[in-house]
Amino acid sequence: MTAFTRALRGKSTRRIAAASIVATGALLLTACGGDGDDMSGMSHGSGSSSAAATTGAGDKAGDFNDADVTFAQMMIPHHEQAVEMAKLAGGHASDAQIKDLAGKIEQAQDPEIKTMKSWLTSWGKPTVGMGGMGSMPGMDHGSMNGMMSDTDMKELQAMKGTEFDKMFAEMMIDHHNGAIAMAKDEQKNGENADAKKMAGDIVKGQSAEVKQLQGILGQL
Template identity: 60%
Template sequence: MTVYTPALRRRLRRRTAIVSIAAAGGLLLAACGGDDMEGMDHGSGSSASAASTPTAGGNRTPGAFNDADVTFAQMMIPHHEQALEMAELANGRASDAEVKTLAADIEKAQDPEIATMKSWLKAWGKPESAETGMPGMDHGSGGMEDMAGMSGMMSDEDMQKLKAAKGTEFDRMFAEMMVEHHEGAITMAQDEQKNGRDAEAKKLAAAVVKTQSAEVEKFRKILDRI
């Protein structure tokens, strides 16, 4: 008959604990050994799922965009920049409250869109300028020089006239020019919706069509009452 002295009981408890830990560890290894362990990266200590997490700009992989996307961004950037220049002129020149509000809305919407499109071109490895990016591009008999007339861009003369105007004269001129300017942007955006491939570019194009179409209607109503 075994006499269970205090010392013997302590040894038995330690042995039982060791066996239990070993058994639990074996079960854990068995459970992980099937699928998860095969995907472990023993060099970095990261799992396969973590390693495959896309980084910023990861969706800009080769084939995710096409020439229409590039052209849209390259042409819409200077188009937006001119709209911002026109909107900034309203400060201190516009007299109509709604004109002032629309000018502020244009600045608020288009400034971040410019930054977004520049980030796309950088990710795509394309220049911001359509002229340098697409040397063979022909927008008419005058090449890139015809871009202004085809996209609703204002000429230098138009901009100088707008700068010189104030009050109701400015309000009317601003509204007329912005209708033409917006219609050019809408045409460009609709072309991107039809021919583009990049999902984010097409999404921005849809936003341009929706927002600027609504603003065109507002500007036309302003012209009817001033």
């Protein structure tokens, strides 16, 4: 074999080896790229599932806690007494503003009573519990969250005309302030979205009615 022939064979061998290295490298890069895409896809998929699970958690309309239950159980008898007082205005009040406001109180609070009872039923809780003011029959609840005592209610029933108007306004102011305090507690500590919304409506609506009653008292 001549020196020239040996040189040609050497170059061919090196070219084949180089080509093999390049091909092997390309295969490795392709494999790595595929693995990277798969891992990336898996990672994104897991993240999305976790985010969805986290978003869904605690965002159920039926979620509630002890504060929600206490709010409903206490506000039901509180509203019921306000409605009872409001109904007296028709035959006892003489002031047109008192009669008008009493009608609005009845229209607003009666449906809320039904709504709160439906919440408690759906939560599997009694409409009156340990926190409810009606849990102890015969107990005088005067001054508890603005609730009137049995004596107070009997006195109001005995009043007519301007005397009734004044007593009604004074009692309802105290009653509303009690409800507002309870509602603010629910806003702070409650969990159920519907209950907290109602609490906000009570704070807003009854605060406005307190101002109106104070104005009426100043005119009587």
